[in-house]
Amino acid sequence: xxxxxxxxxxxxxxxxxxxxxxxxxxxxxxxxxxxxxxxxxxxxxxxxxxxxxxxxxxxxxxxxxxxxxxxxxxxxxxxxxxxxxxxxxxxxxxxxxxxxxxxxxxxxxxxxxxxxxxxxxxxxxxxxxxxxxxxxxxxxxxxxxxxxxxxxxxxxxxxxxxxxxxxxxxxxxxxxxxxxxxxxxxxxxxxxxxxxxxxxxxxxxxxxxxxxxxxxxxxxxxxxxxxxxxxxxxxxxxxxxxxxxxxxxxxxxxxxxxxxxxxxxxxxxxxxxxxxxxxxxxxxxxxxxxxxxxxxxxxxxxxxxxxxxxxxxxxxxxxxxxxxxxxxxxxxxxxxxxxxxxxxxxxxxxxxxxxxxxxxx
Numbered sequence: 157x158x159x160x161x162x163x164x165x166x167x168x169x170x171x172x173x174x175x176x177x178x179x180x181x182x183x184x185x186x187x188x189x190x191x192x193x194x195x196x197x198x199x200x201x202x203x204x205x206x207x208x209x210x211x212x213x214x215x216x217x218x219x220x221x222x223x224x225x226x227x228x229x230x231x232x233x234x235x236x237x238x239x240x241x242x243x244x245x246x247x248x249x250x251x252x253x254x255x256x257x258x259x260x261x262x263x264x265x266x267x268x269x270x271x272x273x274x275x276x277x278x279x280x281x282x283x284x285x286x287x288x289x290x291x292x293x294x295x296x297x298x299x300x301x302x303x304x305x306x307x308x309x310x311x312x313x314x315x316x317x318x319x320x321x322x323x324x325x326x327x328x329x330x331x332x333x334x335x336x337x338x339x340x341x342x343x344x345x346x347x348x349x350x351x352x353x354x355x356x357x358x359x360x361x362x363x364x365x366x367x368x369x370x371x372x373x374x375x376x377x378x379x380x381x382x383x384x385x386x387x388x389x390x391x392x393x394x395x396x397x398x399x400x401x402x403x404x405x406x407x408x409x410x411x412x413x414x415x416x417x418x419x420x421x422x423x424x425x426x427x428x429x430x431x432x433x434x435x436x437x438x439x440x441x442x443x444x445x446x447x448x449x450x451x452x453x454x455x456x457x458x459x460x461x462x463x464x465x466x467x468x469x470x471x472x473x474x475x476x477x478x479x480x481x482x483x484x485x486x487x488x489x490x491x492x493x494x495x496x497x498x499x500x501x502x503x504x505x506x507x508x509x510x511x512x513x514x515x516x517x
Contacts, residue, residue, distance in 0.1 A: 169327065172327055180212040195397060196287075198401065212239045254286045329410050331373065432476075466492050482516075487509075487516065
């Protein structure tokens with residue numbers, strides 16, 4: 157039995173909850189709810205990130221004219237989200253467990269205030285015995301600023317809520333060392349921070365979801381780097397969640413080994429803020445070497461070669477190395493107009509203080 161789990165995130169993918177015809181698989185949904193109820197009885201706090209709204213609505217609505225992909229998502233999710241939550245409410249109610257709906261968009265993570273508002277909401281739900289069921293609000297999330305899929309959303313929720321584990325339920329057993337359809341392919345059971353997976357990751361997307369194994373791996377690595385255990389497992393296997401908790405050594409899955417280094421709550425937010433950056437800070441090779449070393453350092457003005465974009469103090473900025481490669485994000489100590497006047501100078505406050513700086517491994 158896992159002794160280190162107190163709070164976990166369970167992400168349930170579209171292909172787990174959908175039948176072959178794209179409609180909602182209520183039988184599978186019921187089985188997963190039964191397992192989550194058992195984990196609750198074992199003392200775990202559980203937050204569910206659930207796909208399935210579009211699948212749920214697809215069988216209820218028959219459009220009177222041909223719709224484009226955005227219109228379909230809006231229509232099916234608007235109807236399906238209500239039906240999906242109704243199912244969850246009924247199924248969890250059979251276990252005397254109350255659930256609550258949390259609909260979010262990527263923009264709700266853009267500022268520290270909105271981020272903390274969501275965290276407070278889910279904390280008060282958990283403290284009152286309510287399971288939060290989170291999904292992207294597909295009725296309004298139709299611009300370029302969408303989550304890649306619910307894998308990305310679940311990663312944000314896991315770090316925001318200080319979970320010990322993120323379990324991503326897919327329709328395969330984990331990451332394979334070859335094509336999963338080949339008989340000799342085997343599941344990679346543990347992945348460390350520096351393991352190279354480029355030869356193994358399939359770039360194809362799932363039938364009903366927006367992402368694929370490439371997205372899952374990218375999110376899993378980032379979340380594991382923040383000290384959270386990440387597991388990719390098959391949500392269609394019987395009793396998979398309970399087995400992962402009670403018999404972790406004997407359960408087939410892929411586990412991303414979490415980092416031991418503690419990361420502050422602010423840094424966790426900044427780590428997932430690249431999409432909200434208002435500008436770019438270009439740095440020289442010496443500055444890049446210092447930032448990517450094991451040493452805890454701030455980004456000083458002397459290492460900056462260029463400032464791009466229009467941003468204010470405390471906005472999020474991307475950090476770009478001398479080769480033009482993105483290496484991290486941080487919260488700016490200067491507005492862009494002031495930063496440009498300080499480029500290359502010694503002394504003064506740093507462009508980005510270490511406490512508000514996230515460098516990718």
